Amino acid sequence: NAGVTQTPKFRVLKTGQSMTLLCAQDMNHEYMYWYRQDPGMGLRLIHYSVGEGTTAKGEVPDGYNVSRLKKQNFLLGLESAAPSQTSVYFCASSYMDTEAFFGQGTRLTVV
Amino acid sequence: KNEVEQSPQNLTAQEGEFITINCSYSVGISALHWLQQHPGGGIVSLFMLSSGKKKHGRLIATINIQEKHSSLHITASHPRDSAVYICAVKTDKLIFGTGTRLQVFP
Numbered sequence: 001n002a003g004v005t006q007t008p009k010f011r012v013l014k015t016g017q018s019m020t021l022l023c024a025q026d027m028n029h030e031y032m033y034w035y036r037q038d039p040g041m042g043l044r045l046i047h048y049s050v051g052e053g054t055t056a057k058g059e060v061p062d063g064y065n066v067s068r069l070k071k072q073n074f075l076l077g078l079e080s081a082a083p084s085q086t087s088v089y090f091c092a093s094s095y096m097d098t099e100a101f102f103g104q105g106t107r108l109t110v111v
Numbered sequence: 112k113n114e115v116e117q118s119p120q121n122l123t124a125q126e127g128e129f130i131t132i133n134c135s136y137s138v139g140i141s142a143l144h145w146l147q148q149h150p151g152g153g154i155v156s157l158f159m160l161s162s163g164k165k166k167h168g169r170l171i172a173t174i175n176i177q178e179k180h181s182s183l184h185i186t187a188s189h190p191r192d193s194a195v196y197i198c199a200v201k202t203d204k205l206i207f208g209t210g211t212r213l214q215v216f217p
């Protein structure tokens with residue numbers, strides 16, 4: 001039982017490059033979330049999903065896209081990376097009203 | 112104004128002290144989470160509350176739904192408790208506070 005797994009753990013991108021972050025959970029959770037964490041700002045919600053095939057915008061969705069084609073996977077895409085997207089990204093999953101489980105984070109640097 | 116406010120933002124304590132971290136929120140919620148994040152580390156769920164009080168070891172979490180307020184208490188604090196403690200509320204999504212950075216000195 002791996003819980004919530006994020007890949008990759010580290011990445012350096014050049015401005016304008018694209019990449020996809022993968023979040024996988026093996027707990028059959030309905031809810032999945034992508035957050036970014038920046039110094040002094042806490043966790044900010046980028047996008048979330050309440051079930052397979054559904055996604056919704058969070059607090060800071062611009063510059064990101066997501067997909068939830070399979071219940072266990074939630075993908076976060078950056079089509080054209082910008083230095084402002086340098087951050088630590090966390091994925092989380094949960095049932096509707098249960099404990100949330102977090103991935104270990106992805107440290108992304110855009111140069 | 113943030114929907115979830117934590118206080119204090121930073122807290123230092125001597126080993127053995129009793130610690131309280133507060134969380135106030137302004138939205139209707141179905142549950143409230145307390146999370147712990149160690150420096151450079153991942154995020155671990157400590158408690159999920161929808162009413163009353165929960166205890167796990169030296170940690171106690173309480174919630175007052177009417178007052179929209181929750182507290183996290185640490186009894187007999189220890190240097191290994193040094194971390195960022197984060198409050199999050201569940202609406203149709205999870206909304207996070209900015210965290211309380213706790214340092215416990217020997």
